[in-house]
Amino acid sequence: MKPLTLTETVRPIDDEIASLLVPINIRRKPGTATVILPAHVEQQRQKARKPDTRMVAAFARAWRWKKLLAGGKHHTIAQILEAENIHESHGWRIFRLNMVAPDIVAAILAGTQPEDLRLHHFYLKPVPDLWDEQRRRYGFA
Numbered sequence: 479m480k481p482l483t484l485t486e487t488v489r490p491i492d493d494e495i496a497s498l499l500v501p502i503n504i505r506r507k508p509g510t511a512t513v514i515l516p517a518h519v520e521q522q523r524q525k526a527r528k529p530d531t532r533m534v535a536a537f538a539r540a541w542r543w544k545k546l547l548a549g550g551k552h553h554t555i556a557q558i559l560e561a562e563n564i565h566e567s568h569g570w571r572i573f574r575l576n577m578v579a580p581d582i583v584a585a586i587l588a589g590t591q592p593e594d595l596r597l598h599h600f601y602l603k604p605v606p607d608l609w610d611e612q613r614r615r616y617g618f619a
Contacts, residue, residue, distance in 0.1 A: 529589035533597045540575035571601045579609035592617035
């Protein structure tokens with residue numbers, strides 16, 4: 479598809495006219511239209527994104543539980559879940575986040591994970607054991 483170019487006229491303070499050209503692609507699907515930004519704009523947008531607070535909180539909680547076990551305050555995950563009044567199945571989903579590859583965790587904490595990656599993606603299926611498989615599943619490969 480041929481890129482569409484939008485032109486905006488800008489009047490600086492000294493009354494000279496300047497034009498700003500922004501090349502964009504529009505992907506059309508039934509009932510919707512999606513703007514596809516140029517690669518350099520998308521990279522800047524990725525840098526400006528903020529971390530997903532729900533994901534950061536879940537990873538932080540998993541890490542804290544791991545530290546509680548290692549420190550001996552609690553001897554089992556069940557004890558932690560009982561102390562925090564969290565259902566066992568939900569607690570295990572959170573605890574499994576400790577198995578995620580360090581580079582994926584770092585990207586999530588920095589807010590640079592793939593835009594469509596959400597916490598439920600880690601909950602739907604067990605986290606793969608192999609880090610390369612995790613990178614493929616969660617969009618990092």
